[in-house]
Amino acid sequence: MAVTNAPLKVITWNVYEGASLLPLISRNENVLRRRTVRVFRQFLATNFNARATSMAKIFQRLQPDIIGLQEMSIWSLTPPPGSRAPSVTYNFLTILQEKLRAAGLNYRVVARNNNFSGVMLGATGYTYGLSDFDVILARSNFSGTFSNIQQRNFTVNSTFLVGGRPFPLTLGWSSADVTFAGGTFRVVNTHFPPFSPLVRAANTTELLRGPLNTSLPTLLMGYFNVNANNNTLNYRRFINAGFTDAWTANRRIPGNDCCHDTDLLNVSPRLTRRDTLFLYRNGFTSNRVFRLGVLQRSRTPGALWPSRFAGLYATFQ
Template sequence: MAITNRPLKVITWNVYEGAALLPLITRNQNAVRQRTVRVFRQFLATDFNARATSMSKIFQRLQPDIIGLQEMSIWTLTPPPGSRAPSVTYNFLTILQEKLRAAGLNYRVVARNNNYSDTLPGATGYTYGLSDFDVILARSDFSGTFSSIQQRNFNVNDTYIVGGRPFSLVLGWSSVNVTFAGGTFRIVNTHLPPIDPRIRTANTTELLRGPLNTSLPTLLMGFFNLNANNNTLNYRRFINAGFTDAWTANRRIPGNDCCRDTDLLNVSPRLTRRDALFLYRNGFTSNRIFRLGVSQRSRTPGALWPSRYAGLYATFQ
């Protein structure tokens, strides 16, 4: 028996913060001031305004009920005290919602987990800021109701040295119970860390013991940094916990979604890993799934791919 009496249309997408942050990992304070400026300029060059327009066109075509987004960002540029130079804020959520409204769509925030945040002085005199968050959005006219909303950070996070001081790469998850089309189920959106597999293992344990510890039909989505193509440990842990991978259940062709160059200017997609997932259990079924942002027509007028990563669209019942 299907969980809902009509298909639930869902998208998950890591939108990419717009720049490679690894150059900031250094003990050298002078070096980090120079690199902070370069990182911010790369963010400007990857033009989230244009990328959000490309994404909104895809959303307009598919009309998803629920959207889970990772690496949503707020970048800030703050001049030194007493300067008449402008302050600027680039909020990915504000920008994307404006593009969606321009496309005739309205999506509201159902859940949001705020993750890492930091500011760094740059060699130009400006102070540069970046805050990361993930969101679950629902179409404004979606007929479902939401309850038991949870928004959490992981207890275990990786720590790096940035400009000679420790910086914790705090990530997390959001969950919500949804009653829709005759059924009630739980949706969980998450983003696992990119480098240390021990941190991912700890985060996987937190998910399994926390929001996934339910008898409700459950849909887990997000960007997991575990390359499911290689049947890695934490991927197997989800499968062994009873989850079905929507991609392998429906498709036999590779579903690679990662990773384009950090400047988003690859001539071809060049995707070699599978880190974005829809996982489901306790009665859900899925019979349709495909990738987003992989065709040349999805690029911006400036030739940028909409993200460093492909998104996923799937339907569930």
């Protein structure tokens, strides 16, 4: 028996902060100040305003009921005290919601987990800020109801040296119980860190003991940094816990989602990894899944891919 009497349409997408943060890993404060400016300028060049327009067009075509987004960001630029230079804030959620409304859509925030945040003085004299968060959105006229909203950070996180000082790359998850079309299920959205299998192992344990420790039908989505093509240990732990991978259940062709170039200007996709996943168990079925943001027509007028990563669309019952 299906979990719901009507298909549930869901998208998950790592929207990309707009710049590689790797240059910020530095022991030298003066080097960090110069690199901070370069990172921010790359963010400006990857133009989230235009990318959000491209995403909104895709959402308009597919009309998903629920959306899970990772690497949502707030970038800020603050002049030194006493300066008449302007301060600017770029809030990805505000920008995306504006683009969705322009496309005739309205999505509300169901859950939001705030992740790492930091400010750094740049070589220009400006102070540059970045805050990362993930969200679960629902279409405003979606007939489902949400309860038991949870928003958490992982207790174990990666730490990097930024300007010679330790900086925790705090990430996390959010979840909600959804009652829709005669059924109740749990949806969980998460983002795992790069580079550290041990941290990801701890994050997997936290999820399995936390929001995934339920008898409810469960849909887990997000960006896992596990490359499922290689059947890595953390990926197998979810499969061994009874989860089905929506991509392998429905498709035989590779579902690679990572990675376009950091400037988003590579001519054709060179996606070699599969890190974006829909995983489900306890009664869910899925019979349709495909990638988003991999066709040339999805690019912005300025030739940018909508994200460094492909998104996923799937239906569930």
